[in-house]
Amino acid sequence: xxxxxxxxxxxxxGAVLLASLGAGTMATGFLMSDNPLAAEVRTKLYPPSSxxxxxxxHNNCMAKALTPAIYGRLRDKITPNNWTLDQCIQTxxxxxxxxxxxxxxxxxxxxxxxxxxxxxxxxxIKDRHNGYDPTTMTHPTDLDASKIxxxxxxxxxxxxxxxxxxxxxxxxxxxPACSRAERREVERVVVMALAGLKGDLAGRYYGLQDLxxxxxxxxxxxxxxxDKPVSPLLTCAFMARDWPDARGIWHNNEKTFLxxxxxxxxxxxxxxxxxxxxxxxxxxxCRGLKQxxxxxxxxxxxxxxxxxxxxxxxxxxxxxxxxxxxxHVRLPNLSKDIRFSKILDNLRLQKRxxxxxxxxxxxxxxxxxxxxxxxxxxxxxVQMLVDGVNYLIECEKKxxxxxxxxxxxxxxxxxx
Amino acid sequence: xxFGNTHNNFKLNYKVxxxxxxxxxxxxxxxxxxxxxxxxxxxxxxxxxxYTLDDVIQTxxxxxxxxxxxxxxxxxxxxxxxxxxxxxxxxIISDRHGGYKPTDKHVTDLNFENxxxxxxxxxxxxxxxxxxxxxxxxxxxxxxxxxxxxxxxIEKLSVEALTSLDGEFKGKYYPLKSMTDAExxxxxxxxxxxDKPVSPLLTCAGMARDWPDGRGIMHxxNKTFLxxxxxxxxxxxxxxQQGGNMREVFKRxxxxxxxxxxxxxxxxxxxxxxxxxxxxxxxxxxxxxxxxxxxHVKLPKLSVHxxxDEILSRLRLQKRxxxxxxxxxxxxxxDISNADxxxxxxxxxxxxxxDGVKLMVEMExxxxxxxxxxxxxxxxx
Numbered sequence: 122x123x124x125x126x127x128x129x130x131x132x133x134x135g136a137v138l139l140a141s142l143g144a145g146t147m148a149t150g151f152l153m154s155d156n157p158l159a160a161e162v163r164t165k166l167y168p169p170s171s172x173x174x175x176x177x178x179h180n181n182c183m184a185k186a187l188t189p190a191i192y193g194r195l196r197d198k199i200t201p202n203n204w205t206l207d208q209c210i211q212t213x214x215x216x217x218x219x220x221x222x223x224x225x226x227x228x229x230x231x232x233x234x235x236x237x238x239x240x241x242x243x244x245x246i247k248d249r250h251n252g253y254d255p256t257t258m259t260h261p262t263d264l265d266a267s268k269i270x271x272x273x274x275x276x277x278x279x280x281x282x283x284x285x286x287x288x289x290x291x292x293x294x295x296x297p298a299c300s301r302a303e304r305r306e307v308e309r310v311v312v313m314a315l316a317g318l319k320g321d322l323a324g325r326y327y328g329l330q331d332l333x334x335x336x337x338x339x340x341x342x343x344x345x346x347x348d349k350p351v352s353p354l355l356t357c358a359f360m361a362r363d364w365p366d367a368r369g370i371w372h373n374n375e376k377t378f379l380x381x382x383x384x385x386x387x388x389x390x391x392x393x394x395x396x397x398x399x400x401x402x403x404x405x406x407c408r409g410l411k412q413x414x415x416x417x418x419x420x421x422x423x424x425x426x427x428x429x430x431x432x433x434x435x436x437x438x439x440x441x442x443x444x445x446x447x448x449h450v451r452l453p454n455l456s457k458d459i460r461f462s463k464i465l466d467n468l469r470l471q472k473r474x475x476x477x478x479x480x481x482x483x484x485x486x487x488x489x490x491x492x493x494x495x496x497x498x499x500x501x502x503v504q505m506l507v508d509g510v511n512y513l514i515e516c517e518k519k520x521x522x523x524x525x526x527x528x529x530x531x532x533x534x535x536x537x
Numbered sequence: 538x539x540f541g542n543t544h545n546n547f548k549l550n551y552k553v554x555x556x557x558x559x560x561x562x563x564x565x566x567x568x569x570x571x572x573x574x575x576x577x578x579x580x581x582x583x584x585x586x587x588y589t590l591d592d593v594i595q596t597x598x599x600x601x602x603x604x605x606x607x608x609x610x611x612x613x614x615x616x617x618x619x620x621x622x623x624x625x626x627x628x629i630i631s632d633r634h635g636g637y638k639p640t641d642k643h644v645t646d647l648n649f650e651n652x653x654x655x656x657x658x659x660x661x662x663x664x665x666x667x668x669x670x671x672x673x674x675x676x677x678x679x680x681x682x683x684x685x686x687x688x689x690x691i692e693k694l695s696v697e698a699l700t701s702l703d704g705e706f707k708g709k710y711y712p713l714k715s716m717t718d719a720e721x722x723x724x725x726x727x728x729x730x731x732d733k734p735v736s737p738l739l740t741c742a743g744m745a746r747d748w749p750d751g752r753g754i755m756h757x758x759n760k761t762f763l764x765x766x767x768x769x770x771x772x773x774x775x776x777x778q779q780g781g782n783m784r785e786v787f788k789r790x791x792x793x794x795x796x797x798x799x800x801x802x803x804x805x806x807x808x809x810x811x812x813x814x815x816x817x818x819x820x821x822x823x824x825x826x827x828x829x830x831x832x833h834v835k836l837p838k839l840s841v842h843x844x845x846d847e848i849l850s851r852l853r854l855q856k857r858x859x860x861x862x863x864x865x866x867x868x869x870x871x872d873i874s875n876a877d878x879x880x881x882x883x884x885x886x887x888x889x890x891x892d893g894v895k896l897m898v899e900m901e902x903x904x905x906x907x908x909x910x911x912x913x914x915x916x917x918x
Binding site: 167172174175214215301366 | 551
C-alpha cells in the first residue's frame with residue numbers, strides 16, 4: 122500500500138490527504154494550486170520534520186545549533202524580503218565541514234535575517250565569537266584612529282601593514298539574496314560615493330564586466346583583482362549568481378585604499394601600505410570609511426549597523442567590526458620556538474601564511490592578525506594587534522641576543 | 538528554491554531594465570530568445586509552487602556558453618513551468634527540437650514489438666547497446682526546486698516501486714548517503730555510480746543542493762537494468778548489455794518502464810506527461826521521449842571517411858566518444874545514438890539507431906575490402 126508515504130503524514134488529516142491523493146491528477150492539481158488552503162495542505166504534507174536536514178556527518182556552527190525544534194519554529198517564517206531559513210542554512214547543509222576547521226555554515230540574506238532567525242543565529246554568534254551573547258551584550262564601535270599608541274613598527278621586521286573590513290548598505294539585500302537590480306543599486310550607490318573622495322583618497326572604479334585586458338593585467342600585478350568565487354562555501358550560498366554583473370574594484374591613485382564591490386559583501390574596504398606604519402594605515406582606514414559614510418548619507422543611504430551586532434555583514438563571523446588588522450612580519454627565531462602558538466593565543470592573535478587564509482608560511486614571514494571581530498571596538502582590536510606585534514618583535518630581538526622570553530598572560534575577553 | 542517565491546514580488550518594485558540580465562556575451566538558447574520586452578511581460582508570473590522566471594533562467598545567466606556548443610540555458614522547476622513560461626520555453630523548444638511548434642503533438646510508443654529487427658547487429662563491430670531515458674513523478678517539483686521533504690518523498694516512492702520488481706528486474710537499491718566502501722567500489726567498477734554534479738550548468742540550477750540526501754542507485758541482479766534516483770531528474774532509467782542485441786535491450790527498457798509506471802500510478806503519482814511535450818523532464822532538451830538509444834561500435838575506416846558526418850546527419854544520428862558526451866573516441870570506437878528527442882516516438886528513434894548502425898557496419902565492411910560506399914549513402918531521413 123502507500124505504506125512509506127503514510128508514515129510521512131500523521132493523524133486524521135493525513136488520512137484525508139491520502140484519500141484525496143488516491144484521486145490522482147485532480148488531487149495533484151488541487152495540491153499544486155495557488156490558494157491559501159493549498160499552502161496549509163502543503164505544510165501538513167511536508168511538516169518541518171520531513172524537511173529537517175540530515176546533519177549527522179556535519180561539523181559546522183549551524184549543524185551544532187540547529188535542532189528539529191528550532192527548525193520547526195523557523196522554517197515557515199520569512200524576512201520582509203522573502204528570505205527563508207532554508208536559504209540561510211543551505212551552504213551549511215551542502216558543506217558538511219572539516220574535522221579540524223569549524224566553518225559557520227549559514228549566511229544572512231538581509232539585515233532582518235539576524236532578527237527573524239535570531240533563535241538560530243544567536244547561539245551561532247555566541248559559539249563563533251567566544252561567548253559574546255547578542256541577547257545581553259552590546260557592541261562598541263570606535264573609529265578614532267588618534268587613540269592608537271605605539272602603532273609604528275620596526276621596518277626591519279614588519280614588511281607590510283593592512284586593515285580590512287566590510288560594509289553593507291541598509292535597505293538592500295545581501296549578496297546571497299540580492300536581485301540583479303539590487304546588486305546594481307549597491308554598485309551605483311557606492312561608486313557615486315567613492316567618486317566624491319579627494320586628496321590622497323581620490324581614485325577610480327573598475328567594473329569587472331568592462332575591464333580592458335590592460336586594466337585586468339594591472340590589477341592582477343597589483344594583487345587587487347578578485348575572481349569569481351569557486352569555494353563551495355560561497356557558491357552554495359548563491360553569492361556567485363549573475364557573475365560578473367555589478368561587481369568591481371575601486372582603488373585610490375596611490376594604491377593604499379581599495380574597495381571591492383559586491384564580492385562576498387556589499388563592500389570590502391582595505392587600507393594598506395608597505396612597511397610598519399600601522400597607525401597611518403588605520404588612520405587612513407577610519408578617515409576613508411567616515412568619508413564614504415558621509416557621502417552615502419548625503420544621498421539618503423546608510424550602513425547596516427545596530428548596537429547588538431555592530432556592522433551587519435553576510436557571514437556571522439564578520440559581525441561587529443568585521444575587522445582584520447594584520448601585518449606581514451619576519452620572526453625567524455620566535456616562529457621556531459614551541460611557545461609561539463601559545464604566545465599568539467594569549468595575545469588573541471592568529472597566524473596565516475602570506476597568501477592569506479589557509480596558506481602556509483613561506484620562510485619565516487607570517488601574516489599575524491587579530492582573532493576577534495565582535496565585542497571589542499575597532500580601536501581596541503587594532504591596539505591589541507599593535508601591542509601584540511610589538512611584543513612579538515621584542516621577543517624576536519631578545520632571542521637574537523640569546524636572551525629568554527616570557528609567555529604573556531592572556532588578554533581579557535569582553536567588557537561586562 | 539522550495540516553497541518560496543524567491544524574492545519575486547519584492548523584485549517587481551524595480552524597473553525591468555534594472556532587473557534584466559546582461560546577456561551581451563552569452564551564447565545559449567535562452568539568451569537568444571529572452572528580450573527585455575519578453576522579460577518584462579512574464580517576470581511577474583510564478584508557478585503554483587512558487588517557481589519564477591529568474592529561477593528558470595539562472596543557469597543560463599551564470600553560464601554564458603561556448604562559441605561552438607549551444608547549451609539550453611534554462612530549466613523547469615515543476616511541470617507547470619512549461620505552461621506558465623511558455624512564452625520563453627516554446628521558442629527555445631522550437632530552436633532545440635528542429636522547429637517543433639506549440640501546436641504539435643508528440644507520439645509516445647513504448648511497444649517494443651513495433652521495432653523491426655535490431656537483434657542482428659554484428660557483435661564483431663557492435664560492442665555494447667544501451668537505451669536511457671528519464672521520468673518525472675507527478676505531484677512533486679523537479680530537482681532544481683524541490684525541498685528535502687519532497688526529494689525524500691520521491692526516493693521513498695521510488696524505492697518501494699523499484700524493490701518490488703521481480704523476474705529479470707529483481708534488484709537492490711543503494712542510497713548514496715549510506716553506501717559502504719565495498720558497495721561504492723563495486724558500483725564504480727560496474728560504471729554505475731554517479732557523483733555529485735560538478736558542472737556549473739547543473740550546480741547553478743540548484744540541482745546539487747543537500748547532496749547526497751535522497752539520492753541513490755538501483756540495479757537488477759543481472760546488471761542490465763539501472764535506475765538513478767534524484768540526480769538530474771527524478772528518475773533516469775537505463776537498460777544495457779554487451780553485444781549488439783538492441784532489440785532485447787529495448788524490450789527490457791519498455792517492459793521495465795511499464796512495470797515501474799504501474800506501481801507509481803497505484804500510489805496516485807503517475808509520470809509527468811502531456812500530448813504536446815511527451816515526458817516532462819528538467820531540461821527542455823530531454824522533452825518528448827527523453828530517450829538516448831545507442832551503441833558502442835567499431836568504425837575505424839568509416840569514421841575517417843570524408844562523408845562520415847554527413848552520413849550521420851542524414852541518418853539523424855550523433856557521435857560521441859566512448860566516455861559519453863564531450864569525450865573523444867578511442868581506437869575508432871564511437872558511441873552512436875539518436876539525435877532527436879521530441880516529435881518522434883521511442884520506437885521510431887530506436888529504429889533509426891538500429892537501421893543506421895546496421896548500414897554503417899555494412900559500409901565499414903565495404904571499406905575494409907577497399908570498395909567504395911558512395912552508392913550506399915542514404916537520403917535524409
